[in-house]
Amino acid sequence: MTRAPILGRFRHGYVAPAALLVAGLLYAPFVWTAYLSLTRYDGLAPPEWAGLANFAKLFDDPVLLSSAGNTLIWVVGTMALPVGLGLLVAVLSYDIRGGAWYRVPFMLPYALSGAGLAMVWSPVLSHGGVANLLLGVDTAFLQKAPHNTIAMLLVWTWQQLGVNTLLFVVGLQSIPKGPIEAARLDGASGWRLFRHVIWPLMRPLTAVVVGLALVASLKTFDIVWVLTQGGPGRNSETLAVTMYKETFVAGDYGYGSTVAVALTVVAGLASYLYLKRQVR
Numbered sequence: 001m002t003r004a005p006i007l008g009r010f011r012h013g014y015v016a017p018a019a020l021l022v023a024g025l026l027y028a029p030f031v032w033t034a035y036l037s038l039t040r041y042d043g044l045a046p047p048e049w050a051g052l053a054n055f056a057k058l059f060d061d062p063v064l065l066s067s068a069g070n071t072l073i074w075v076v077g078t079m080a081l082p083v084g085l086g087l088l089v090a091v092l093s094y095d096i097r098g099g100a101w102y103r104v105p106f107m108l109p110y111a112l113s114g115a116g117l118a119m120v121w122s123p124v125l126s127h128g129g130v131a132n133l134l135l136g137v138d139t140a141f142l143q144k145a146p147h148n149t150i151a152m153l154l155v156w157t158w159q160q161l162g163v164n165t166l167l168f169v170v171g172l173q174s175i176p177k178g179p180i181e182a183a184r185l186d187g188a189s190g191w192r193l194f195r196h197v198i199w200p201l202m203r204p205l206t207a208v209v210v211g212l213a214l215v216a217s218l219k220t221f222d223i224v225w226v227l228t229q230g231g232p233g234r235n236s237e238t239l240a241v242t243m244y245k246e247t248f249v250a251g252d253y254g255y256g257s258t259v260a261v262a263l264t265v266v267a268g269l270a271s272y273l274y275l276k277r278q279v280r
Helices: 003-009 011-036 053-058 062-094 099-111 114-125 130-135 147-173 177-185 190-201 203-218 222-227 239-249 253-279
Strands: none
Touching (some): 053 253, 062 203, 114 130, 177 190, 203 253
C-alpha cells in the first residue's frame, strides 16, 4: 500500500537520467550550432561574433534557393510516390491469399543503407549506363536539373516503398471488422468502401506515416551525396547537402550552422503544423 506514494515521490528522479541524456545528445549540440550560426568560424580560429549576417546571406544565396526548390520537390515527390504507392500496394495485397509474399520484394531494398542503395543505382543511372541500354535512349539522368532530382527520387521510392507498405498494412489490420462488414451489407465495395470507410479509419496511422516521410524528405542527404554530390555544379543539392558542403567542404562553419538551423526550423515547423492539423 505504501509503494505507490513512494514511487510517485521519486518519479522525477527516475525520468531525470533519460531526460539528461536526451538534452546532452540532442539539445546541447543544437544550442551550440545556433551559437555558431551567429559567428564567423572556420573550425580553426576562435569564433567571431557576426550577429545576423549569416541569416541575411541566406536570402541572397542563389544556391540556397535552388536547394530549397529541390527539397520541395523531394517533399512533394515523397508524398506522391513512396507514401502513395505504399498505400496502394498495401490495399491491393492485404486481403488476398499470399499477400505477404507479394510484399517481400518491396521490403528487401529497405535493408540497404542510403549510401549502399546509391552505389547500386549509380552505374544504372550514369550516362551510358544500364538505364540507357535498356531504354534505348542517350539521356544523362544525373546531369541535368530537375531530371537528376527526379531520378534520385525514384531511387528513394524504391527503398522507402516497402516500409510504408508495411506500416499501412499494420493500419489495415487494426481496423475493426464491424464497420467494413456493415458497409458491405449496405452495398459499398471497391473505391466507395475504401474512400468512405477504410480511409477514415486509417487516418491516425496515415498521419504517422506522412509525418515520418515528411521529416525524412526534408533532410535527404546520403542518396544525393553519393549519386551526384549535389552536382553537376550545385543544381541537385538539397538543404542537407548545402549544409554539409558549406560546413565541411567550404570550411565556413558559421554559414553552414546557419543553414542547419534554418533546416531544423523548417522541419520542426512543418511537422508541428501537420501534426496539429491532424490532431484537430
